Amino acid sequence: MGVIEKVKLGLGKASDWMNGLKDKFTASINKVQGYVGSAFEVAKNGSTFTGINYDSIDKIRGSIRTYVTKIQNELANINSDLSPDKALKGDVAAAAKAYVKAVTDVAEAYVSSLLAYSDKMYEYGEAFRKNEATLTQNVNDEATALSSSAEKYTEKY
């Protein structure tokens, strides 16, 4: 076998490794997506916010947002400061890029699940506030009606 054929064979093998590596990363990403999805899934039906102080929802959501931002900032630092091109070339560099992308994807799956949960918390709070407003209005209406009745009411017996 000549040198050119051997180079082609070597490049082909590197490409096979790359596909294998991406498959392994994809398996890990899928596993995490499934896990975090189900970890916060119960909240999707809005049934897990029992006992929450509705006035605290904004603060809790703010703390979740801060937590998420810190994770995203660390990921951004990796993508900007640790470019594989500084140390690696060719397929090895591509493998490193695939790795960093896998880490980013896994973290984003986690972060997205938390943000979706946070939105459900907001919707739950809004639904409560709306119901509370309706209840208050109903009570006021009743009170007005009673008051009006009281003014007009005359003893029958």
Add this chain to the structure above:
Amino acid sequence: MDFQGASYGVDIMGINQYISDLNTAILTKVSNVIRNTSEVETEVKAGWVGQSADQFLLNLNKAADTMCDTLKELEKTFEAEIKGIKDQMMDFDDTLVDAE
């Protein structure tokens, strides 16, 4: 030898340094941030009581642990793969030398 201009090849020292830097960034910095759920816990405990709140915090911390385990898993996969590629490329170089 300067590998910055090379289109194909491996700077072994560079790879080792790169992996070390990635370990620090991913397994230490990112993992630490993920594990640090204290601020969320503080706000939840201040404004949410009962089983649902406990369950959320349990889910959050379990998910954070799973995340960190997965990051370790990814890093091990990457490191093993890079080692395999390095070994293979060195064998490949030897073969080329033999061919010449």
